[in-house]
Amino acid sequence: MADKKQERRGLGRGLSALMADVDVAEQTSGDTKPQPRRADDQIPIEKIEPNPDQPRREFSEDDLKELAASIREKGIIQPLIVRKNPARSSDYQIVAGERRWRAAQMAQLHEVPVVIREFSDTEVLEIAIIENIQRADLNPVEEAMGYRQLMDRFGHTQEKLATALSKSRSHIANLMRLLQLPEDVLAYLRSGALSAGHARALITTDDPSSLAKQVVDRGLSVRETERLAKQPTSPTPKAKTRTTEKDADTKALEGDLSANLGMKVTVDHKPGQEAGNVTIRYKSLDDLDEICRVLTAMPRDESR
Incomplete structure (x- = not known):
């Protein structure tokens, strides 16, 4: 827990400053023409190596070949962001742009344009996560996991991420709910x-696994999935009562709490009464650590 608290103190540079270096269009092989950034220098390609802690491990061979063909024709539009290699001061380590670096080798370039910055190991990891989130080919789970990493490892809030990444808070919250x-x-x-x-329609159901299989097997649309999710799973009066007693506000509160914690939160509040129960379901000891951290950080009401 001590290590987590250390990371959560935040980076001196701040997320917005980091985004200023990373928030550039990724070079593609299409017709998109992003505004090129001025490079600090041209560095021999053999003097650059990838970051060993880069979260992204898979690079499509076909995509790299397509990008290499674009680089042969147009050159590298956006320079790589690099830092001095911590192990060898005469060399450099990639902070952002490993895909372009790989494609440049396939295109047999001898030098590549770079922007040189001073980043700590922690900042490099944060930038790598941000760069991955900005990829167009991410699936919803990968994107949600990226947001979860930025919140868990670096203490960023959904509001802060929404502003820095030009996303709506609801977009981030809805994606993170999928991780439940x-x-x-x-x-x-x-x-x-x-x-x-499809997945959002299944979050509040009692048996999402079974319903998901039905949706895939039957090729249901999102609207059909929503109707399927609303069907009672049991004809017993008890099940029917449970599904009707929660109002929209309570469900919205459950969704917000679940998104903020990254865990399943259930609010049981009987209409007309002041008391109720809040249940938090955690999947690991790390999750339990996070719950304890949030609760102990809350200011106490001394009047009670």
């Missing part, structure tokens, strides 16, 4: 068998 789903449903999301719209 079972792993088999998340697998459907990763593969594209389910869309984020």
